[in-house]
Amino acid sequence: MLLLIAGTCLVAFVLLLYMLSPLISPKPLALPGAHVVVTGGSSGIGKCIAIECYKQGAFITLVARNEERLLQAKKEIEKHSINDKQVVLCISVDVSQDYSQVENVIKQAQEKLGPVDMLINCAGMAVSGKFEDVEVSTFEKLMSINYLGSVYPSRAVITTMKERRVGRIVFLSSQAGQVGLFGYTAYSPSKFAIKGLAEALQMEVKPYNVYVTVAYPPDTDTPGFAEENKTKPLETRLISETTSICAPEQVAKQIVKDAIQGNFNSSVGSDGYMLSSLTCGMSPVTSITEGLQQVVTMGLFRMISLFYLGSFDNIIRRCMIERTKYGTADKTA
Ligand SMILES: NC(=O)C1=CN([C@@H]2O[C@H](COP(=O)(O)OP(=O)(O)OC[C@H]3O[C@@H](n4cnc5c(N)ncnc54)[C@H](OP(=O)(O)O)[C@@H]3O)[C@@H](O)[C@H]2O)C=CC1
């Protein structure tokens, strides 16, 4: 009898939550005619995100440093137009250096294509190496590009978004922004920082109908990834091989979908799903289903993570033994 009452109460509670769900689920953003700014839009994931948005009718501003690569990306994106009004604008700037420069770039973009509806902060880079092997200046550089390079453009668009009661801001973190791994002492913190920024910002701007998305991609096949691999320690490579390498198109599709829907969290693949649920902490919830899934799965995923952590420790121990045995230089792969 008691069990029956408890069961009924639980069902009623879940139903109530579902009835309240419109309160926490935002209205999707309409991409046709929208102005989307993509920093890091000349290469890799950023370029694929720009293409994905363009295919859905958006106007695009690409922001990156190298002008030649910007123009090349513009040409590639324009092949996917769905009407003859669509525009791809390119602006060259370093998003990590001078705030007033970044603010100017956003002003220019708004003058040409109207207020920014969606900002994608995709400019970023990765450097891996053991703590003592990474130059001190690299710690500063990664924090500048990956963290401040996301703060500046967001800071430049937020006031207009709040005034218009319309907007999406997307941040690119990484699976290495959910778990600190061997070789990522410089990179991981710059991606963890993104999550703190995104959580605090989302709490501020939600009443203004502005939604924040944080993406946590796994290794993704891009020019940036190829560059990173040139100096990656063997341990980092072996640990990262736990998750398979994604195509940038697939990652981009998921990010655009989540951003349009206003989902706070964006991940791909089953390990992406597990990591996001495991590390959600007190991050905002954008659907009742998401919240309930987190409640139910967290403990289980923590257990699974213990096996992963054990296997990572084994990889690192084996690499250390191999190196002592063969007297190989304690350097990279
Ligand atoms: N590829 C991967 O495995 C993963 C990547 N990520 C993250 O996704 C983002 C994109 O990565 P990916 O596509 O691989 O990178 P790419 O290196 O392929 O592209 C990086 C883009 O950012 C631009 N950029 C870099 N630094 C600056 C800067 N200071 N100012 C303006 N633009 C800049 C580059 O252009 P230019 O050099 O001309 O300025 C380029 O357009 C990064 O934040 C990365 O950390 C996350 C998880 C996995």
Ligand SMILES: CCCCCCCCCCCCCCCC(=O)[C@@H](N)CO
């Ligand atoms: C339940 C628990 C599941 C645990 C799964 C753990 C898997 C960890 C693998 C992490 C791979 C790191 C990718 C970094 C990508 C990146 O940001 C760089 N490539 C950028 O260039």
